[in-house]
Amino acid sequence: MLYDVLIDPFVQMFALPDFFLQVLWEGFVSGVLYALIALGFVLIYKSSRIFNFAQGIMVVFSALTLVGLHSMGVPAIAAVPLTLLVMYLLAMSIERVVLRPLVNQPDIILFMATIGITLFLIGFGQLVFGGDNKVMITEQLGIPTGAFELEPFGGFVLIEQKDLTAVTLAILLVVGLLVFLNKTKMGRAIRALGDDHQAALSVGISLSTIWVLVWFIAGVIALVTGVVWGARAGVSFALEVIAYKALPVLMLGGLESVSGAIVGGIAIGILEKIFEIYWGQPFLGGNTETWFPFIFALLVLLFRPQGLFGERIIERI
Amino acid sequence: MNAFVADKALSSANPSADEDREVLLNVENVSLSFGGVKAITDISFDILKGEIRAIIGPNGAGKTSMLNVINGFYHPQEGTITWQGKVRNKIKPHEAVSQGIARTFQNVALFKGMSTLDNIMAGRSTRMKANIFFQMIWYGAAMREEIEHRKRVEDIIDFLEIQAIRRTPVGKLPYGLQKRVELARALAMEPELLLLDEPMAGMNLEEKEDMSRFIVDVNQEFGTTIALIEHDMGVVMDLSDRVVVLDYGKKIADGRPEEVQANQNVIDAYLGVAH
């Protein structure tokens, strides 16, 4: 029994290295997407101290809008900028209606407000686009759908082109974001706001402009995530659950760390897959992916309360 | 090392009146650092039973860190602390409270959502013992205990003249009153040693006078030993029996107020020195 649990899985990993590579790749791809969603959280938290629970529903909402617009006869080329416009309007109305009246409220109130936004968007999305599953317009957007077969170790590994596209898009997005945050005036303003609201206000940074901008960027990230995840799994409100996966990533990587979100996301994606395949399915009846990331992050946090990338906290009074 | 020698020299210079008093707390060669930053370096001093002991020094001298060490919030890397004749090991802050060390804070640290009464009652938490099942039905031991402690708390409320704000949530009180409630909460712990961290910061003259009166009263009526940090030199010189001066985490002087006032090191630390 002990052998089965502790040693046998590793033996299998070595015995079938091509299968193990396949598992790693699949885990990596979902990890990249978790990282993307986590990035949306981090961006908003950094600039406004809001734990934005609505990030998950924004993924669904943007994907639904894209697909919905296309089904209304808008060509794919035009649907993308239109969806971006919708996300911008969403960011603006959230800032105007929700955030502005709630400035300076305690964190938990703002957090609750984002849950309110989540519910509102779920209801609104279902009302406009219907609650049924939809197919992402993968081909119309020019995303290749074929697959490569690699043949390492005499076995073979299947790599789907849309996964490859997802990873490439994600990398481009992250690089762009890092350049934006570190090299531009707006980026500096966002980081300043994250450090100290009042200080940032007093040197002439406009709170509302930045908030709209940040929520819009989070919307763009959501759209990219929605497109690539939708291409893998279809577009439905069930997509929202993948947003929960970003939460242990945040625990692991820290709420404020961009690099933490990326590393944490990939780590969680790969580890949950490995655990599911080699331990979850054989011993625990499967479907362990729902809780494994949380328990894992919890255990890590017990030993490092500041997360993987946080600094040691010195409490003062 | 220097500081230690200076301490020896000063304490031998003290008049004999102080020497037959019992030493309540003795700090010996304590050093504390965070990472590479040294907050306190090799500090030694003692607090005698029943005295008012002031700790002064410029900003960042390590005064608050010193109090944090005394009540077990920080643990020094080196040195020993002797409390009532026994060398103390690493303790938790709540253990310090049950040993009889209470304190107030530089930035008011009250429980903002609770009423004045509840804040002060919270100071008696360590003394309340009734179990959760009696608490649930508010009967027997739980109720007797609640009333008994309420009486003590009301005495303190009378003493500090805050009857009128008994039921007000402390978050709504002006700053001066908040400081007073904080003192009340510390007194509710019935401490042997009361640590006051800048009890008069941000107060106007009248409030300072009130606060000074309370501090002297506490010291004389209850016999509570007091260690206080304060920037108002007038207050320090008037109230305290002995003063210890810190600068950059080191002790630079120790003695009676008038001795300290005349000390060249102290003058240099406060006014700066020509290099």
Place this chain on the structure above:
Amino acid sequence: MIFRTAGQFKTSYEADQALFPIKQDFYLVLGVLLLAYVVFPLTASEFAFKALLVPVLIYSLAALGLNILTGYCGQLSLGTAAFMGVGAYATYKFMSIFPEMNIFVAIFLSGFFSAAVGVAFGLPSLRIKGFYLAIATLAAQFFLVWLFEKWAWLYNYNASGAIEVSTSSVFGITVTGPTALPIVQYYCVLIVVTLVTWFAINLTRGRYGRMWKATRDMDIAAELVGIKLITAKLTAFAVSSYIVGIAGGLLVFFWKGAAEPNLFDIPLSFQILFIAIIGGLGSILGNYLGAILIVALPVVLNLLPNALGIPIDSATLEHLNVMIVGALIIAFLILEPHGLARFYAIIREKLILWPFPY
């Protein structure tokens, strides 16, 4: 005038610390109890019991449990539903292992199971704070629901994977199962809720309440005035999970009659959290007001179009309901972040002074 407190002098601390220091409060509570124990049972229809009264009571009990943890002790939890599940499954196991057991005993005992699980998942709160802890409570949520699904022993290896309530009776009256009368079940739930509420009021105004509130307001200062954070946090987790567990047992045995694991999934957790927030964190009364609002809203929304003669199909109506609840939460947070209970407190203060402005 109605609420005039003049002339009510206290001559002992005992009187000052009584449950109702002001007479009018006592009459008010008496009135509400009268309404709940006499008027509603006489007038309510079966539909009203099943769709309004019983759900309101059970949800407010769960929200009360959550409120002790989040509102009083400041530890945000997103896993309430899972702890309700622990209570429900524990009650189910008790009743299937000892079929003769009194259902109330089973429910109150099950509370200890959910309390134990709550303490286990509360242990990280000693090292993890704020949102990190909130996410950590999601670990309990997802793990426990997964466990309810996979651990067949919990549901007696039923093919359906669901638990079903069998008929049981107390003093010869059938209280659970398909044949139990709604009015009987209503009384059962009402008695439990009244009792637990009274316990909760006593706990929150005494030593434990002060410890919890101190931890919530400033944990470092609490530690420095001698409060053991470990005791404060873990008792809050234990008491909260105990109450939540009882609510879970009531939910399945006195209302739903059967449950699948996904009943205890995250939407229920959020629903309870909404009730606590809309009602008011750090208040007992708020839980009832919040529950009334959240339970009544969909019922009213369902009746409204018919009453107005506008035909709306039920799917649209449900979407509208979700949307309105979302909007309502935001509106409430903006208008009164402290919830409905604060509204009541303000009205009461005004009434005490009325008709004189000072």
